[in-house]
Structure formats: structure tokens, C-alpha cells
Amino acid sequence: MTSSIAHSPPNLRQLQVFETVARLESYNLAQRELGISASAISNAMSQLEDQLGFSLCQRGRGGFALTEKGQLFLQQAIRVLSELEELERQSALLKGDHSGSVCLSTLDSIETETALSLPKVLHSFCDKFPNVHIKLIIRTPEEQLNGVLNNQIDLAIGSYTARVNNIISEPLYREQHWLYCSDLHPLFTELRLDKEHVSRCSLVTRSYWNNNDLRRRGFYRGSATVETVDAQLLLILSGKYIGYLPEHYALPWIHQHRLRVLLPNEFGFQSPFSAICKRGRSHEPYLMELRNLLKSNTVFQAK
Numbered sequence: 001m002t003s004s005i006a007h008s009p010p011n012l013r014q015l016q017v018f019e020t021v022a023r024l025e026s027y028n029l030a031q032r033e034l035g036i037s038a039s040a041i042s043n044a045m046s047q048l049e050d051q052l053g054f055s056l057c058q059r060g061r062g063g064f065a066l067t068e069k070g071q072l073f074l075q076q077a078i079r080v081l082s083e084l085e086e087l088e089r090q091s092a093l094l095k096g097d098h099s100g101s102v103c104l105s106t107l108d109s110i111e112t113e114t115a116l117s118l119p120k121v122l123h124s125f126c127d128k129f130p131n132v133h134i135k136l137i138i139r140t141p142e143e144q145l146n147g148v149l150n151n152q153i154d155l156a157i158g159s160y161t162a163r164v165n166n167i168i169s170e171p172l173y174r175e176q177h178w179l180y181c182s183d184l185h186p187l188f189t190e191l192r193l194d195k196e197h198v199s200r201c202s203l204v205t206r207s208y209w210n211n212n213d214l215r216r217r218g219f220y221r222g223s224a225t226v227e228t229v230d231a232q233l234l235l236i237l238s239g240k241y242i243g244y245l246p247e248h249y250a251l252p253w254i255h256q257h258r259l260r261v262l263l264p265n266e267f268g269f270q271s272p273f274s275a276i277c278k279r280g281r282s283h284e285p286y287l288m289e290l291r292n293l294l295k296s297n298t299v300f301q302a303k
Helices: 012-024 027-034 038-052 068-095 118-128 141-149 195-199 211-216 229-237 247-255 285-296
Strands: 101-106 133-138 155-158 167-182 203-206 224-226 242-246 259-261 269-278
Touching (some): 012 038, 012 068, 101 141, 101 285, 118 285, 155 285, 229 242, 229 247, 269 285
Parallel strands (some): 101 133
Antiparallel strands (some): 167 242, 167 259, 167 269
8 A cells, every 4th residue: 555655745844944955955055044953954854755656866976966857856956935925025026015025035245345335335234124123145057046036035146148038137347356476476576477377377266157258358277176265265365376256345455455457447347236037027126125225235237
């Protein structure tokens, strides 16, 4: 006789645990994000696999990987979670109590950006909607785009290289980037810098930069890869690498004479920053308020 467990549908918590584990590709990272124990993560995954009757992922020396069926089930889980979140959001709006939640995503290091006062945006939003739960997360541009399309992120602020169907983009400002070396790097004390010599130095890059991004900036490859600006700064400060940093983020280190800008006319560039949301959702009250606040609290509007 077949167990009744095999016929019971997955519950919401199991789907949330699975989506988080799959997105982070780690039980440990999922444990931290969800705020539950490792045993609770493991139990939820085991119960879900028992109910489904197939394995969702593989863990071992080769690292974490979704099975083929796990990848297919993940898409369905994301769709169900997105629809439930949308149902909760629309129910709150219909009720008129302005509760519920808003997920806002930014790139890292935005806290030192002077062109946008995000703390003022959040302060004003909370004044108007005090009962709304704000979830603020740091994601890469690609993760932001996917999250907005899947309704996992309501609004994102970042720099995007291509237009994406079904997404509305609101230009905000342009972020200045310079190429830096630290006081421990041989280039720091060189009086005459040569572009070809600089371009041959070991470069630390962001994980989401591709080869075209590097070639556009005069480099053919990176020698180290990081996920965050903080990690990029650490490798630059080691004196073994040069790398790009946002001007606003590097300024304190410039004042301490720990960093030097390398050939600004040759290697400097600007990244256009925008606020994005899913098409069809731009007129929702919370997103309209956030978009208006972002525009009014941006010092330098992108052209």
C-alpha cells in the first residue's frame, strides 16, 4: 500500500527552502538566509524529495548541483511562490490597509553613493507605509533581472548592459569608475605610466563581467574574480592586483594615500544606473512611490 506521504503536495515552507537552497547552491548559505537550523533545512529537503518521489539535488565532493528533474521542478516552484506572493500583494492592496511586503534589491557598495540618497528614500517610504515589511537584498545585475521577472524582487537598482523584454527601466544616475592600484603595488610610485604596461598587470574583475566588458576597457583577461566590491578592494590593497572601483567607494582610501588612480583618461568609465520593475506592475502604489522617491532623491539625473 502506498504511503499517504507520497500523495501529499509540497507545502509552502518546503518550496521556500528548496528555492533558497537552489538559488544559493548551498545548505549552509540557505540556513543563514532563512534563519533556521541546518537540520530543519535537511529535513525539509528530505521530506520534499520523499513526497515527490525523486531527487532534487546532489551534494558531495563535486559540490552542489540540481538534478535534471530538480531543475525542472525549480522552475515550477519559482512560479508557484511568485504567484502566491502576487496574491498576497494584491489582497493587501484590495483591502486598502497598505501592509504586506516589498523586496528591494541593490548592488553592493551603494551606501557610499552620493548621487542617490537611498536612506532618505527608505525613510520617506516607511513614513508613508509604516506597516509594509521591507526586504532589502544585495544581488548581481543578472540575479536582479531574473528576480524582477519572477516577481521575487519588486524593484531593483543597478547597472544593466541590455534591454530586457517585460521590464521597465527608469534612468537614475551615472556611477564613475576608475582603475586603481594600492600603495603596495609597483605602479603606485611610477612617475610615467604606460597604457600597454598597465593593461598587462594582473587585474581583479567582477564575476559578472564577461570578456567583452574586459576588452572594452583595454584588458584581455582577469587574474582574479570576486563577487563584491569589498572583496575587490581587498585584493587591490594586497598590492598584487589592479582593479576598478566606484569613485565614491574608493574616496576614503584615496584620502589616506592608500590608492592611486591609473591613467584616468585611458581607463575611466561610467556605469548608468537605473531602477527596474516588471512591466504591468509599475502602477502598483508601493512601486509608484518608490520610483518617485528615487527620482526625487537622485542628485545627478542620467542623460
